[in-house]
Amino acid sequence: MTARVEVQNLTVRYRDLVAVDDVSFSIPAGSTLGLVGESGSGKSTVARAVVGMITPDAGTALVDGEPVTGRSRRRAAQMVFQDPNSSLNPKLTVRQMLGEALRVHRIVPRGQVASRSVELLELVRLDGDVLDRYPAEFSGGQRQRLAIARAIAVEPTVLVADEPTSALDVSVQSAVLDLLRALRERLGLTVLFISHDLGVINAVADTVAVMQSGRLVEVSERAAFFANPRDPYSRMLLAAVSRLPESAVVSEPPPLSESSPIESPSP
Ligand SMILES: Nc1ncnc2c1ncn2[C@@H]1O[C@H](COP(=O)(O)OP(=O)(O)OP(=O)(O)O)[C@@H](O)[C@H]1O
Ligand SMILES: [Mg+2]
Numbered sequence: 535m536t537a538r539v540e541v542q543n544l545t546v547r548y549r550d551l552v553a554v555d556d557v558s559f560s561i562p563a564g565s566t567l568g569l570v571g572e573s574g575s576g577k578s579t580v581a582r583a584v585v586g587m588i589t590p591d592a593g594t595a596l597v598d599g600e601p602v603t604g605r606s607r608r609r610a611a612q613m614v615f616q617d618p619n620s621s622l623n624p625k626l627t628v629r630q631m632l633g634e635a636l637r638v639h640r641i642v643p644r645g646q647v648a649s650r651s652v653e654l655l656e657l658v659r660l661d662g663d664v665l666d667r668y669p670a671e672f673s674g675g676q677r678q679r680l681a682i683a684r685a686i687a688v689e690p691t692v693l694v695a696d697e698p699t700s701a702l703d704v705s706v707q708s709a710v711l712d713l714l715r716a717l718r719e720r721l722g723l724t725v726l727f728i729s730h731d732l733g734v735i736n737a738v739a740d741t742v743a744v745m746q747s748g749r750l751v752e753v754s755e756r757a758a759f760f761a762n763p764r765d766p767y768s769r770m771l772l773a774a775v776s777r778l779p780e781s782a783v784v785s786e787p788p789p790l791s792e793s794s795p796i797e798s799p800s801p
Contacts, residue, residue, distance in 0.1 A: 536562070544580065567727065583595045584597070611693075614698045628665050632687055636687055657686065694726045695727045695728065752765040
């Protein structure tokens with residue numbers, strides 16, 4: 535299978551700090567790579583390089599074989615951030631936000647922008663009649679669905695999700711996770727999924743990559759990672775989780791359900 539994402543010898547510095555140090559990995563088309571590691575290990579920096587938000591100091595990030603620079607590449611890889619409150623522009627209605635994404639990249643003819651926007655809302659399991667509402671009128675989980683709708687609006691091949699459920703209420707985390715998995719299947723997305731939650735990684739990832747202090751210390755197939763992590767740091771991460779009660783790490787990922795509950799809008 536061809537790799538949609540190829541990260542080769544990626545190095546990113548912030549002044550004297552080497553945030554990402556000679557990191558290489560690839561993600562085959564349609565596959566999900568789960569990226570884990572302690573806070574500050576460089577996960578988000580890798581994510582930003584993959585979507586072209588930052589330019590590496592050395593090495594490359596390729597999407598579909600091309601460097602992630604310029605408008606077309608920015609379109610090919612889209613990001614969903616941890617906090618929809620800061621990633622959504624509060625001054626734009628849903629119609630304006632989705633319309634802007636669809637028009638900038640000429641995804642559909644002008645006359646079809648509104649109908650495509652409704653389709654996008656349906657894809658993220660929101661009602662089509664919320665087009666003229668502002669982000670503040672939605673719950674946290676719904677706002678993250680809106681951010682996902684905007685990301686997929688430009689028909690990316692790669693979705694980078696950086697802790698997409700960590701800022702959400704526990705009660706809606708699994709529904710958003712379920713939505714992301716359903717969209718991955720439906721749209722054939724290749725996914726880089728960042729989480730500090732190994733239970734979440736176990737539920738979404740085909741392959742697990744572990745970062746420590748800017749370096750990649752392990753890349754393993756999911757089942758192998760959870761059964762027999764190779765790197766001592768990976769073993770430490772897993773041991774820390776299995777000490778917790780009600781750990782989800784050893785369980786199989788739950789089946790992809792057809793629908794998940796839609797939260798009611800906040801009053
Ligand atoms: N814009 C920046 N300027 C300076 N230093 C930065 C910047 N962004 C990140 N860093 C530093 O680079 C290192 C890697 O940060 P990064 O955000 O990539 O880590 P992370 O693994 O995503 O952490 P977390 O789990 O907390 O989100 C950290 O030491 C961080 O403080
Ligand atoms: Mg981060």
